[in-house]
Amino acid sequence: MKFLPFSRAPRLAVSPSRTRAALLAFVLLSWSTLPSHAQVAKNAVREKIGGIDLVILKTGVKDVVTVRGSLAAGDALSPDTSPALADLTGGMLDRGTTKQDKFAIAQLLGSAGATISFSTGPSALNISARCLRADLPLVIGLIAEQLRSPAFSPEEFAKLKKQFAGNYRRQLDETDFRADDSFTRAVYPVGHPNRQAPSAEILASAEKITLDEVKAFHAKYYGPATFRLVLVGDIDAASAKHEITKVFAGWTGGVRPPTPAPAKPGAVDAARDQNVFMPEKTNISMIWGQATGLRYGDTDTLALRVGTAALGSGFTGRLMANVRDKEGLTYGIGSYVAGDTFVDGDWRITANFAPEMLAKGLASTQRQLTEWHTQGITDDELAQRKTGLAGTFKVALSTTSGMAGTILATLNRDLELSFIDQYPARIGALTKAQVNGAIKQHLDPEKMVLVKAGTVPGAK
């Protein structure tokens, strides 16, 4: 049997879409993976090597190394007429290089039990790899080879296009994906990196894009100028630097994208209440929220996050405690700040409702949202969130992947590594007035957009 065990705590009520998965998961988890004794800024080596922004952190882990990287080659850089271009370019990286075919590479990695994966997000191409200590030169070498010299075989490109279309269409079957997809276009204006192109445009463009266009995109955007690379684990920093210097020698290019104008809440001329009708679905995915215009490093972001946690994090958050536990209207509901790593992001409540529970569920959610926004959080809630976050900070001892992901996110947020070490103190210093002020200042329920995807009663 394949079915999974069932658990009391839900996964993300609305999982992020094609282009946002890594980003949103990261925003939610990144602070829960650090050791209490991190001292990251002191212990990490950060250098520019061949234009690459490199961070190496040796930890107490034995044998294992995790690699994370990003490069400004995300969907936002695709031309409006070809929204699938960045995806298809990233998709060609693991389909063979000018030196060896994809099967040879897979065999090398498989025999070592190592993995390398590439994924394209709204703002960046993301690189993720892991291996045992002895295989780090192999993995670094293959990352460089795949980034620098994809084979761009016409045969592989034809296969990729079909697989891309198939995987994309499979996502169209998911209520979570469809809700998120519509939500981005309802809150982010045209041109904003977090706004997803309509499905039909993505699928049509994937059919039309030529291999020459992919090569041109690769030539323009793939290069060290925007490449951030993080290695964490059982590493000898000197030999790792030597290896990186060698395999990336002579690599040039890369273009830093312009910073978009922040999305103003309510700036998009979209319906405030939207249905995405999907027949024969037993569950409806809901997103309710707005653009914030805030990036992670902005002054009010941490305060907004703490306030948001009091509303919709865990079982003691107001949403789970009331809409689920007291009223039984949903399996999963929560509130999040998302999409604010590279650019300004959004604030959202996500939930699941059965069609017959939808009206009650929305009414209950609205009550909680209104009360929270109007009255703010209490002293007790603030105190609990502070100790909880501090405890999680201590508990969530670093896995190498958690640490590497957090460091990369910090770089992508344009923050210094010392920010990681200062995080507990920053959270601890927040006052109720700051938290409630941030809620009032940056959120406006009147301007929020509600999206429901599934077999919505009365919709077609």
Added chain:
Amino acid sequence: MHVSLLRPRFVTLALASATLALSLSPGRLRAAEKSATAPVKADGFAFVKTVGAISEYRLTANGLAVLLLPEHSAPVVTFMVTYRVGSRNEVTGTTGATHLLEHLMFKGSDAFNRTKGTSSDQFLERVGGNYNATTYLDRTNYYAEIGNEHLEGYIAIEADRMRNLWLREEDRRPEMTVVRNEFEIGENDPEQALDKEITAAAFQAHPYHHSTIGWRSDIEKVSIEKLREFYDTFYWPDNATVTIVGDFDPAAGLALVKKYYGAIPRAPKPIPQVYTEEPAQSGPRRVTIRRAGELGVVGLAYKTPAARHADIPALNVLASILSSGKTSRFYRALTDRNLTLNVSANTGYFHDPSLLNIYANLAPGATHEQVEKALLVEIDLVKTAGVTAAEVATALGKIKAATAYKRDGYFSIAGNLNEDIAAGDWTLYYTLDSAIAKVTTADVARVANLYLDLNQSVTGWFIPLTPPAAK
């Protein structure tokens, strides 16, 4: 809060994307994993055995099993209690009861409840960390990964709810609709829906017939009295194993376990054992689901032995060779030829005989007939021509690394142990890895011929009714 590490120990996936096959997380090959720590003498406990770095004790007063794995790299500890009750212990009318009861375990007791500000949620979210509970075919577990200074506080709550749970109708009513929504979310997914039908067709007598979430009507109608009966039958110390992994002193850990669990009596009646065996299957079975959707799915399920069986290691290697990564048989024969978007093969790892499942997500334009035929051709090829030494070596490398990565972090270790406890032998945590390392090409060919038998299989098709058109 995220759920993690809830799958059976060996899940191999073949993905069409750049992501490689095994679901790995970076590992931590700790010294403690390699060498045993000396058992401690603790009043009230009998030492049972030490295997690897894990020592087993038994609380003599009531039979509670205790597994200890001290490891001191960080001031954190994972505490977990595993009850040997899962959906295999359910019958018609109570399907899903184990899981619903697991939800109700958070509703409080006289000592620990929301009104007092002492509920498990309030305690654990105040101290921070990761916690959850999960239910599966053979077991139910409750766990928290917290700062070690909070260990006693959590053990007190966990031990209390073993016997002192409120179990009130006023709590069941809203929780039933919560669980029903969980059921509905699962029904949204074509592959999950197909999996339920295939499994139900494969098992006609054995309670693996139904999924852990249960049938909708049972979720809605099971009474609080039935749930109480379930609780009073299975929630006893002699039907549970406590696991502590992380930064704690073994003697002090045992003392805490005794302090909070020691006064709980043994079950008043013997814990009922599942004695139903699935009768022999005498021919291929087929199921079909026609429903709105985008793309089709083909599923194949073959009967396989229980987790403790000697053939499980070779079946895991076989599944890896079939579906793990771009070098796998299915990737080359189907995904690389645009017949499928991906193909997965998973060997069941359960207390009783289960299934090796193969799921193929159809690529646009491919037909169910084509994909089913291509899967069967590859399976026949393995059966008739066997596999190569290189394929076995690659699979072993992947599985070995996956095992190392899955032991990254205290909860990860506890989560893996949880499935071994459920399988009926926690020492599989170590012995299964050793057995896999010895698998040969002959072993793989033998188990392929023995178990990949169409007469012992179920084939399922998910047929989407929505015309495949871009939205």
